[in-house]
Amino acid sequence: MDYQHIIDNISKEILSTSSRGEVASYIPELSNVSPDKFGIHLTTLSGNDFSYGDNLDRFSIQSISKVLTLTLAFKLKGTSMWTRLGVEPSGNPFNSLVQLEYENGIPRNPLINSGALVISDILITELENPKKDFLEFVRSISGNSSISYNQKIAESENKHGHRNAALVNLMKSFENINNNVDEVLDFYYHQCSLEMNCKELAHIFLLYANRGISPYTGKELISASKAKRINAIMQTCGFYDQSGDFTFKVGLPGKSGVGGGIGAVNPGVYSIAVWSPPLNKKGNSVRGINFLEQLTTDTQSSIF
Ligand code: GLN
Secondary structure (H helix, E strand, C coil): CCCHHHHHHHHHHHCCCCCEEEEECCHHHHCCCCCCCCCEEEEECCCCCCEEECCCCCCCHHHHHHHHHHHHHHHHHHHHHHHCCCCCCCCCCCCCCCHHHHCCCCCCCCCCHHHHHHHHHHHHHHHCHHHHHHHHHHHHHHHCCCCEEEEEEEEHHHHCCCHHHHHHHHHCCCCCCCCCCHHHHHHHHHCCEEEEEEHHHHHHHHHHHHCCCCCCCCEEEHHHHHHHHHHHHHHHHHHHHHHHHHHCCCCEEEEEEEEHHHEEEEEEEEEEEEECCCECCCEHHHHHHHCCCCCCCCHHCCCC
């Protein structure tokens, strides 16, 4: 498969059309990013890399980090954690409060904010030094010790994160948060502020294409069964109330973030990261989704 030729052609086509989206500004630090940034990195299980544009610029991975905290929590807690959150698509925006009220503080899934906040709470209980230990886990999967949090972004979100504060407090009132509310928020804002480039993100996501085994070290990072379940959750919940549309158009398990990144996998074949900051109304990258739709069409690599 001539991935490079296909990626070049689709990228040029996408860049020649307007993005029709807005860079996230509700976290003020995120609005400083140029809307014209555009990066692609595809890596295959057979060890080949293909890229385009700004694939080596680091960006804020935001909610893509929810896949990584889910991975660590699932590894540490196993199936017992599913009493505190579900695995159903929410059909609601990522920061919605309403459903949580009538479902008694149990989030629909780990890839919306409420679910990720419960996962943060689990990790705070499980880890000795949560922020440091989680960062080490991410660095160990990527084999890259320079991956870090961006303090400025974490602080910027903390100052403006009234909705996330409301979500944790609401869940605390239902006794679904065990730790201190501010500590949960601080951990969550740090995980969201992780910065990576498309190459680093694609390389991390390759473990989900490889049944949980690091393609670089051969080490099992998570069991095949858990990797399968994480892919299933990405497929059904990775794009909030646009998850059905993403499945319909792209047909790969994936996860978006409001920094404009998307990580996606074709199990057994490849992982890919795309980055373009302008977002649609659902908080997902406009050009990112358009690119992936064309990619799985041209390479016939949707899982369906
Ligand atoms: N940190 C962001 C928030 O909590 C993450 C949201 C996202 O990427 N969809 O609002």
